[in-house]
Amino acid sequence: MDSLIGRGGMASVFRGYDLTLGRTVAIKVLKRDLAGDNTFRTRFRLEAQAASRMAHPSIVRVYDAGEDLEDDGEGGTRHTPYIVMEYVQGTLLRDLLRDGPVSPEDAARYVDGILEALEFSHRAGVIHRDIKPANVMVTDDGQVKVMDFGIARAISDTSATVAETTTILGTAAYFSPEQAKGDVVDARADLYSTGIVLYELLTGLPPFRGDSAVAVAYQHVREAPVPPSHAHDNSPAQLDPIVLRALAKDPAQRFPSAAVFREELDASLDRKSMSKRQLAAFTDDLYGESAQKQEQTEHTLTQLSAETNLTRTQSGPPIAWIWTAMILLVALVASVIVWVVRMDPWDLRVADSVNVPAVAGMTFERALSEAERAELTVTRRDEPSESVPEGIVIRTSPDPGTAVTPGTTIEVIVSEGELLAAVPELVGLSESAARSAISDATLQVGRITPVNDPEASDGTVLATTSNGREVLPGDELIQGAIIDLTVATGRVTVPNLAGWTIAAATGRLEELNLPVELSDDTSCLAETTPTVHTQSPVGDRPVGTSITLYQCTGEAPADDENDEASADGTGIGTEPEESW
Template identity: 40%
Template sequence: MSTAPRVLGGRYEVGELIGRGGMADVHLGHDTRLGRQVAIKMLRSDLARDANFLLRFRREAQSAAGLNHPAIVAIFDSGEDDSAVEGPNGTRTTLPYIVMEYVDGETLRQQLSKRKQFEPAEAIRVTEGILDALAYSHRMGIVHRDIKPANVMITSSGHVKVMDFGIARAIADTAATMTQTQSVVGTAQYLSPEQAQGQTVDERSDLYSTGCLLFELLAGRPPFTGDSPVAIAYQHVGELPQPPSVFNDAVGGDLDAVTLHALAKDREARYQNASAFRTDLENVRFGRSISTAALGTAAAVGAVATQTLPQSYAVAGSPTAVQSPVTERSERYANTAGLPAVGHDEEDDERKGGRGKAALITVLITAVLALVGWGAVTWFSNQTPAVTLVSVPTIEGMKGDVAAQTLATNNLRGEKSTAPSTTVTEGDVISQDPKSGTRIAEQSVVKYVVSTGPDSLTVPDVTGFDKDAARAELEKQGFVVSGFQEENTPDQEKNKVTKTDPAARAVVAKGSKIRIFYATGNVKVPDNLVGQDWALAAVALQNAGLQPRKETVESAKNPDEVLSVDQAGNVVKMGTSITVKVAKAPTPPPVTVTSPPPTTPGTTTTGTGTATPTP
């Protein structure tokens, strides 16, 4: 006989175990009220009596509940179940749970286990999605503090979802260090130096962890490895990482530079916000110049970007420079101490004669070239008019038409192109080449890229809107409403929106068609209640938006067993009173007691009512 599923909060049915972490188990769940799949995260029962874990688990619900972003796993509800855990001496312990968006996909950790390394273009795309989520959470005042592959989901459609804000803290919390009860909180391979040292963290700590994650996507391993978490933490604090190109030939110099800049030890020297990090990744993806700061970091650790993007992810037509061969003597030796003594060369003295002749020929050729060059310069100076140089203005962030006018005002010509962007408003300039402040000749061409906005949009949640207001909101955000569909449901009042198809928070192409479902104000009377207990039937009717009315009927059935439900299966107005006939025990027949009639002398009685005279 199958047992009834466990129900939390009167509405969430707990299903199979789909995930397990160090702090909690995750089950597939079903929201019986809204009829949708959810994921239910429950604190492990052996940790339910630990105050630190309880605080951390409750903080996750509080931190993530206010975050509404397509790249962050949504928190729908939370609560505590007081019927699940048996404590010492028979006491009951509450078990907190969080109801989350169910994500059909895999974690980055699972994908890395299969693929080892990501293609550079795919690694950039995934990291951009993570940075979108962090830019939003930081803007909302929340630092994640545990970015790692196990906390990033890739949906079956390829979208990025950041989850597990279990140790997240408010940016403004000055006590938000990474030490709790004398231990470091986080995962060793992705700890920022300030986290490893127990210092106060901020959003830049998340960016360092994201740099570690990007490094692993490209290299197939974290930037630092060791025999213990402590050994790895020491490396985060004191050792410089190798460029990811050491482990993956497909990684180019610019991508090396961006990754290494994110991994700068001093938080003041790395990316200062998620948007700056994402912009540099986007520049790599489109073959544009990356920030001077990133190039400077790469040069400081000896990983100067001597080549641009490999062909695997370069924009068509972008050049790929090649490392020039080392030919000078000074380049063949590490320092001046390694150079041959003055007056001697590396060659054997037996070849001095040949070298003398070669040197004489070289001097003669150099003299001839110098004379030719002097003559050319003299001629061009007499023929070519003087060139007027102008400074390139800043047009990034301007509207496209304003940028064109600004360039014309400065005697420059603009060459416009377009590209989608999730961070730059549609119609604004994303980037320019040359950069602002560069001195170039008048009438030179300045190339600039204008944003066409995101090529995909997130469906807004219009649940509870009036259906016409919902249409206006969806059309305002770039969707096409394909029609309306009635729905008999108790979840909303008449003419209020119950859901959309595609559903709220789904990421779809710009201009997609959306169908709106709205409540009719009617509901269907459940038709599967006969045989159930009256209490369960009453709850089911109330959840359906109806008013149950009990009527008892004598029956041989079990007491309170439902015998019939008025209008079962029919559609009626929400709030209608529904009569439910339930069984009660039949009234037993009355017991008749017969008293004997009074007797007189000289008579005897026989039977129950007959008197016989005695002789």
């Protein structure tokens, strides 16, 4: 594995390289708290195998899955599941949304890619169960890639509650109502989640938000979404019925398949938008109280039938009279129900009260206008938010829909945007001091990469990066961002310089700040240009280690010297001079 390229609620993703096939891959390593669950590991492996069989351009391929085994320090073995996936260069849809809503054309294009992937996976019998912007990648050339097929299934089968599941998946904002209630889900749950993503692409925020996962889950089950065009001015009204149908509480009222969803989405931008009356009627069909009241009517009639199914024990009124009374009673109940259904709900409101308007997702100025229209006074409070853009309303207190008296002061909480932290001076510090400085700056320490450096002592920070990019003192990162450190080991790699000239070898070792000692080796003949015969030591050594270079200083044997002298005609062995 190479560098860390991402971290989520349940796993960390590293860049790796497949030596066998010669390709870059992404390796997702599960967190230890999940890896310790045997049931989860088994389900995870089976689902990863199922996902690996899906080969489609809009689905991130799963190449392999396995478990890394290591000693847990207590005599047992720790199992760490991992999956090897296709490495995709691009941007998460979640990161694209940090700048607010996208254009309607881009929103339709991104969702079309998601639906294309779901159309293929649903035919293969695989339900994603966790469609959200964090699981959708847009490549550099605009291709949509959906990832993490099957992982949500492994989680949902080992999580007992919505809160526990949310801890793993990171957010409940994209749950379908049936997931929120813990019911059995089918492919239509993926279509609901895709509708949530489409809503967020159009408005910049998901339709249901709250302070806890349970609060959001309740909204999924009980509350109707505000049409996208009402939540954001740039959202086209033609897409309202598409989004509202995708977000129907009853799966039977949603699109029957991803293919139908795609067709309707593709055709919607060319249609005329619904009138307010038509949209209200359409919304009432999907989210109104008619269905609930119809169920209540049927239940009441069943009870009435059961109560009037009595056995006569003595003579009484004629049977026709009894049936007439029953019919009149049923007609009376039905008339009351129809009157309630058709009655303007505002007629039930106390004359001296108003409802707190729903202004989440609006600018403060627009929220102030809505509150003044409802005859309410507003106080503003700013707070940081990672998900809501700066200047946009997060929520109100009291909650929307709460009945209050005219003139009541409500609190509007507005996003300050993401809180930033300045990168402190880290290079040159010890690792422990750098960790403290990073923590004090509300940042996090990431990967520690040890590096041999001849000029740095052990534990000295040499470089700092975040998300693969160098960061310098004063650079601003989101609070909680991860900073990776390159730290000196206090050691240096000593090269083997045998065969180098003494001068060249000495210069190279001085570049590495290593002291040099010369020593004579009489076992070999001296050379015209002194060279390194042997060296001690070599390899990985502490900084400042003294290196001894051995040079040949031996002399040739005496017989050889005599022969050389004879050849020159001088010295011992020459012929005596002739006498005169």
